[in-house]
Amino acid sequence: MPSLGADMTSGTLLEWRVKPGDEVKRGDIVAVVDTSKAEIEVEIFEDGVIDELLVAEGTRVPVGTALATVRAAGGEATAAAPRARAPLTVTSAPPASAPPAPAPPVAAPPVAAPPAHPAPAPHLAVPAPPQPLEEHRLRASPLARRVAEQLGVDLAAVAGSGPAGAITRADVEHAAAGAVTPAAPALAAPAPAAPAPAAPGPAASGAPAPPPSPPAAPAGEPGDRALAMRQAIGALMARSKREIPHYYLQTQIDMSRALAWLAEENLRRPLAERLLSSALLLSAAARAAAATPALNGFWVDEAFRPAEGVHLGVAISLRGGGLVAPALHDADRSSLDELMAGLRDLVTRARAGRLRGSEMSDPTITVTNLGEQGVELVHGVIYPPQVALVGFGAVLERPWAADGMIGARPIVTATLAADHRASDGHAGSRFLTLIDRQLQKPEEL
Amino acid sequence: MNEQELHAVLIRALTEVAPDVDPAAIDPQTDLADQLDIDSIDFLNVLVKVHEQTGIEIPERDYPKLSTLDDAVAYLLAAQPRGAGTDA
Numbered sequence: 001m002p003s004l005g006a007d008m009t010s011g012t013l014l015e016w017r018v019k020p021g022d023e024v025k026r027g028d029i030v031a032v033v034d035t036s037k038a039e040i041e042v043e044i045f046e047d048g049v050i051d052e053l054l055v056a057e058g059t060r061v062p063v064g065t066a067l068a069t070v071r072a073a074g075g076e077a078t079a080a081a082p083r084a085r086a087p088l089t090v091t092s093a094p095p096a097s098a099p100p101a102p103a104p105p106v107a108a109p110p111v112a113a114p115p116a117h118p119a120p121a122p123h124l125a126v127p128a129p130p131q132p133l134e135e136h137r138l139r140a141s142p143l144a145r146r147v148a149e150q151l152g153v154d155l156a157a158v159a160g161s162g163p164a165g166a167i168t169r170a171d172v173e174h175a176a177a178g179a180v181t182p183a184a185p186a187l188a189a190p191a192p193a194a195p196a197p198a199a200p201g202p203a204a205s206g207a208p209a210p211p212p213s214p215p216a217a218p219a220g221e222p223g224d225r226a227l228a229m230r231q232a233i234g235a236l237m238a239r240s241k242r243e244i245p246h247y248y249l250q251t252q253i254d255m256s257r258a259l260a261w262l263a264e265e266n267l268r269r270p271l272a273e274r275l276l277s278s279a280l281l282l283s284a285a286a287r288a289a290a291a292t293p294a295l296n297g298f299w300v301d302e303a304f305r306p307a308e309g310v311h312l313g314v315a316i317s318l319r320g321g322g323l324v325a326p327a328l329h330d331a332d333r334s335s336l337d338e339l340m341a342g343l344r345d346l347v348t349r350a351r352a353g354r355l356r357g358s359e360m361s362d363p364t365i366t367v368t369n370l371g372e373q374g375v376e377l378v379h380g381v382i383y384p385p386q387v388a389l390v391g392f393g394a395v396l397e398r399p400w401a402a403d404g405m406i407g408a409r410p411i412v413t414a415t416l417a418a419d420h421r422a423s424d425g426h427a428g429s430r431f432l433t434l435i436d437r438q439l440q441k442p443e444e445l
Numbered sequence: 446m447n448e449q450e451l452h453a454v455l456i457r458a459l460t461e462v463a464p465d466v467d468p469a470a471i472d473p474q475t476d477l478a479d480q481l482d483i484d485s486i487d488f489l490n491v492l493v494k495v496h497e498q499t500g501i502e503i504p505e506r507d508y509p510k511l512s513t514l515d516d517a518v519a520y521l522l523a524a525q526p527r528g529a530g531t532d533a
Contacts, residue, residue, distance in 0.1 A: 145464065266505045272493045274505060276485050319465055319482065347486045348462070372484040 001055075001065045002042055004035050004360050011035050012060040013067060022050045024070065031067060032354060038324060041356045048072045229322055240384050244299070245420040248379050251432045253439055254402070255395050255410040261442040277395060278369055279340040281412070281435075283445040285390045286312045286331035286339075288434035289365050294423035295388040295416075295431055296365045304387065304422040309333070313363025313383065314343065316350040317373075324350050325366050325383060326359035336445055371395060371412065380417045387419035388428075390435075446499060451521045455514060458494035462487045473514040501525060 001011050015032040018024060029041045030050070048070040055067045240246075258280050266274045289296040289310045297306040312331035317323045328334070328342045349355055365386055370378040371394035380389035393413040400409040414435055418428045438445060446454070456468045463481050472480060478488060492503055492511070501524050503511065511517035 263505070271489075271496045271503055274489065276489065278486070319463060344486055344490060348490055351462070351464075351487070 001033065001061050001063050001067060002357055003063045004033065004040050004042075004357055008035050008063055010060055010062045013055045013057055014039060015057055016053055016068075017041075018050045018053075018068075020050050020052055024048060024050060029356065038360075039354050040360060041354045043357055044070070046070060046072070233322075236384065237381050240381050244382050244384060244387075246382060246417050247420045247425055247428065248415065248417050249425065249428045249432055250377065250379075250413055250415040251436060252398075253412050253414055253436045254400060255412050255439065258439045258442040259395070259410050273337065273340075275336055275340050276343075278372075279336050279343060280439060280442055280445055281369060281392050281414075282312060282314065282328065282331060282343065282367060283334070283336055283339050284435045284438035285365075285367050286310045286328075286334070287438055287445070288431050289388075289390075290332035291434055292423075292427055292431040294427045295418055297387060297422070298364070298385040299387050299419055299422055300385050307364035309364070311362040311364045313366030313386070314346060315366060315368035315380075316347055319351050324355060324360070325363060325368075326350060326355045327362040327364075329362065365390065367392065377413045377415065379415055382417055382419055387422040388431075389417045391415040391417070446521075446525065448518060448522055451499065451518050452514075454495055454498045455491075455517055455521075458491045458498070459483075461494060462490050471514055476512050477514060477517070478512065495521070499525070 001013070004011070012034040013031060014034050016030070017032065018028075018030045024030060024044050025047050026043075026045055028044050030044045031042045033040050033042050051069040051071045053068045055061055055065065061067075255277070259277060262275055262277060262280065269275070289312070293306045294304070296310055297304060299305075309330045310332035311327040311329050313325040313327050315323055315325045326346050328339060328346065331339060331342075334342065346355070346359070363383070363386065365388050366380075366383050367390045368378055368380050369392045371392050374394050376393040376396060378391035378393055380391045382389045391414070393415075395410045395412045397408050398411040399406050400411060402409075414432055416428045416432055418431075456471075459471070459477070459481065460466055460468060463483055466481050471477075477483065483491070488508070492508070496502065499521060501521055503520075503524070507520070510520045
C-alpha cells in the first residue's frame with residue numbers, strides 16, 4: 001500500500017486492474033486505492049508479470065503492506081510495490097506459471113484481524129504531497145455507478161450510507177448480494193503486516209515530522225469520509241499556518257494582449273484544441289517559477305531544496321466540495337497545447353474519475369485559480385512542504401491608466417503566498433513581475 | 446440527429462462531466478454553468494464531447510448561445526451540417 005499523502009496511514013484497495021499472469025510495465029495502473037479522502041490510481045514502478053494478488057478488493061491495509069507479487073520477466077517473484085515508496089517485502093512465491101486468473105474476492109471481510117490502525121507511524125520521508133482533499137457529497141460515486149452498471153443494480157433502489165446519503169460501492173454490492181456482505185468493507189488488515197515503518201519516500205530524509213497530527217480518520221466507513229477529508233485539510237493547513245511564515249504579494253496584470261491573442265488563436269482552432277485563459281496563466285506561472293528557483297521546491301529538514309523541474313500543482317475544486325491539487329508535469333517546458341490538454345485531462349479525472357499516485361505527490365509549486373468562481377483576489381495557503389502558492393482571481397474589466405489615458409481593460413489580480421524561510425519578498429516580487437511580463441507576450445508562451 | 450437525439454447527447458456529455466447531476470433535475474431554461482456548478486473547463490469538455498458525437502463545430506463566439514439546455518439543443522439542431530440526419 002503506497003503512501004499517497006503525509007498523513008495517510010492506511011488505504012482501502014478498491015479495485016484491481018490486473019490479474020495474475022498479466023504483464024505489467026512501469027507506469028501501468030494496477031489498482032485503485034481509496035485513501036479515505038480520494039480514490040487514486042496506483043501505478044506500478046517495475047516491469048514484470050503479476051504473480052499473485054495478496055490483498056482482496058475492499059480490504060483496508062496499512063501503508064507499506066505488500067499488495068501483490070510481481071515476477072520479473074522469467075525471474076523471481078517479489079512483493080510488488082505499486083509505488084516506489086512502498087517497501088519491497090520479498091515473498092517466497094514461486095515463479096510458477098500464472099494461475100488461471102481467479103477473480104479476486106470482492107470485499108471479503110477478513111476474519112478477526114486486529115483493528116490494525118498502524119501505530120502512528122512517523123511519517124518521515126513522505127514529502128507531504130498536497131493532500132487529496134476530496135469530499136464525496138455525490139449521490140453516487142463514479143465507482144459505485146460503474147459497479148451498479150456491472151451488477152445490474154438500479155441505483156434508485158439503493159440506500160446510500162455515505163455522506164449526505166451518497167451511494168457507495170459497498171452499498172451497491174450490498175444491494176446486489178441481497179445484503180450478504182457487511183456494508184463497511186473490512187476495517188482490518190488481513191495480514192499481520194507490520195505497520196509499515198514509514199515508507200521511504202523519494203525525499204527519504206524525513207520532512208520535519210508532521211506535528212502530532214490528528215488521528216487519521218477512522219478508516220473505511222463511507223460515513224467517515226467527509227470527516228477524514230476535513231481532518232486532512234485541517235491537519236495540512238494548520239501545519240502550513242503553524243510552520244510556514246507566509247508572506248503575501250499581489251499585483252494587477254493587464255490581460256488585454258493575452259485575451260486578444262487568445263481570441264485570435266481560437267478562431268483558427270477546432271473546438272477540441274481551443275485554449276482557455278487558464279492555460280495562459282498556468283504557463284506564465286510555470287515559466288516564472290522556473291526562473292525563480294527559490295519558490296519552486298520543498299522545505300525539508302530545515303532547509304530549502306529546489307526542485308528539478310516545475311511540476312505545477314493545479315488546485316481543482318471537486319464537485320460537492322473539497323479540492324485536489326495534482327501536478328502538471330514539467331509545465332514550464334510544455335507548450336500551451338500540452339498544458340491545455342493536461343489541464344482538461346486533470347480536471348476531468350479529478351472531478352469525474354481518478355487521479356494517479358504520481359500526480360498527487362509531485363507538485364513543486366501550486367496555482368489556485370479561483371477566478372473561475374468570480375472572486376477578484378485569493379491569498380492562498382501553501383501546501384507543505386512546497387514553499388509557494390500562486391493565486392489568480394477573475395479577469396475583470398477595470399479602469400486602467402496607460403499612456404496617460406484611462407480606459408477599461410481586462411485585469412487579473414495575481415497573488416503570491418510564499419515561505420519566508422525559503423525566499424524573500426524580492427524573489428517573490430520578481431516572480432509576479434515575470435508572470436506579468438510573460439502575459440504581455442502571449443505568443444511566446 | 447433529431448431534437449431528442451441531440452438532447453440525449455447533451456445530457457450524456459453533461460453527466461460525464463458532472464456525474465452527480467440528475468438529468469431529470471436539469472432545468473432546461475436555466476444557465477447550465479450556474480445550475481450545475483461547472484466551470485470553463487467543464488464546459489469546454491462538454492462541447493468537445495458533443496462535437497465528437499455530432500461533428501458540429503461550435504465557434505468560441507457562439508458559446509453563450511449554448512448556455513441553457515434548450516438553447517443548446519436549438520443551436521445544435523440549426524447548426525447541423527446539411528444531411529447530418531443520415532450521415533453524421
